[in-house]
Amino acid sequence: MSFRRRVKRIFFQQFLDAVSKLTNLQETKIKAQKENDSILEQAAMQEQKLLLSSVSSNPIAALYSKLPADNFGRSYLDALIFDGSGSPGANASQTQILARKLSGLISKSIERRKKILSDGGPRFVGLRNYFELLGKTDSDFWKVLWQTIFWTATNVFFHFLIGLCLALMLNKRFRGNTVYRLLIMVPWAVPSFVAAFSWRFMFNYPDGLINGILRVAGFNAINFLGNPGLMLPTCILINVWAGVPFMMITLLGGLQNISEDMYEAAKIDGANTWQKFLNITLPCLKPVASIAVLLGVIWTFNMFNIIYLVTLGNEAIEKDIFVTFAYKSFRTHGDYGGAAAYAVIILSILLSFASRYSSLLEREERKGRT
Template identity: 50%
Template sequence: MRYPKNTWIAYVFLTPVLVVMAVLVFYPLIKGISYSFTNMNQYNMGSKFIDPSYEWVGLKNYKELFRSFIAPKSVFRDVLIQTLIWTFVNVFFHFTIGLGLALLLHRKIKGRGIYRTLLMVPWAVPSFVGAFAWLWMYNDKYGFFNLMLKQMGLATIPWLGDSFWAMVSVIMVNVWIGVPFMIVTLLGGLQSIPDSLYEAARIDGASSWQQFRHITLPLLRPVAVTATTLGIIWTFNMFNIIYLVTAGGPIHSTEILVTYAYREAFRNWNLGLASTYGVVILSFLLVFTLIYRRVLKSNQEVNY
């Protein structure tokens, strides 16, 4: 096959993007992976006055990580389990609440445009602003939630002082921030489904549930899978909400892998081990993405 002679123009336009990605993505990624095979810390990392003196230690960091995972009392294992719980619960509520609200907004109701605008506010507000607003509402004495509980004659809740309620608190914040994205995505998918399919189903006597099960869900699946995949990746790496609301506390009860890696890097200054955590996070996401794509492909082959 002969290509047009002016294909070089495409490479000219792609070059700036490739250069930016190489500088901002690929180079830091390669450096981070290489640091995971070293004993880099605050004492041997070097500076503009002192040359670096860290050494290549091979798989030592990975072996240490594995030993800490199988230890009887392993903080790393607890953090990994909390990361999986955090990701599953958040994405579950993102999808279910987002789908429910998208179905409501897809109907012809009065003031639909106003409702859509209001539901986009959590997404439009910067995440750190939303985190600080929720942090104020979680205040033990003067927070909105505990004041309302007192007004109703109920006991107050130690939102950020108890391990269970601290995890509930950060999940509530992240669900509030993440639902609008799911609404917008699923609403776009709903609007792409032809109305003629529903009209034909109603003529055949299909109930609302049957229409939802046999028309809406199958045709919405490609959009839902993409949105869910992105949601899992973003939630798995959601650093700012946990760091700003609970900072991983109390006693690591809301710590996830990405905040734990940050703590190891910039509080304990064990940069080699922190890079190892980064490689583990990347490996989890790559494995999940590959499995998810294979499942999606198999489902599409069955449907067709």
């Protein structure tokens, strides 16, 4: 075989490979469009673009795309491609249609490139994405912000309150102490997605466990997870369940580090239990407690698995907390700019919280020293 024919054959093979890959991608894209999954769609499109840009340097494809459909040369080429040895054989006419599509795509991609070049590609829009989030009256931003704050504050409050009570009890010596501690730690060890599934199972409508209990008690079944008003409290219950063990363990560690001498000294001075708690336990617990609360706030603010998986499939609930909202706006609406603006807002809230918090702690410490 002459060198030129060999090169030609290689180009043919590449061209046909590209055609079959493009078909697969096209199928994926259509499937993704049907399922409203914009990420997959975007990925398929990007993959297609890459392929097209690589194939557009293929001389066969370039030649092919330039020929008008009724050109003799083109029909000759068609015949060459689909009867030649490089053909995938079976479905010649389908491949032909695809090849036509490909040529169309190539010319389109060239046009798009030109347009992008003249347009400047992804453009700098200043603060427009932020204005769209914050400024529009129908924007969900403020509602989501309020729900996020409510979610975080309630969760951390209950984590701390329940965790502290349990830690105070378990810090005393009595029989069964270790067993209780192990049992209470179980939610920490259960993966959060499994936790979401099992709670979802219990809250299942209409015949989950909790609705069964309600029915026995003479109430009507309630769709806890499908009702926008009940969804957030339900998720808070689940997240409190999941978050208490960590808080309890951390606080228990802090309590065990407080030296017994102080309590004895207080006892000699005639302090009662409440005074001991207020003047010894709480101040000594403060360093550990503040770190635990800071971590709790960050983790709760970012809690994704529980909210997303518990409410998954309930179309009624579009607006939940920041993290899931940003994710949904990215994933189902393909809104890169909006999601990025959300991301920056989330980050700045967390950073400002953390820095305010740490400076507060430092000031407290200085006050304590002087």
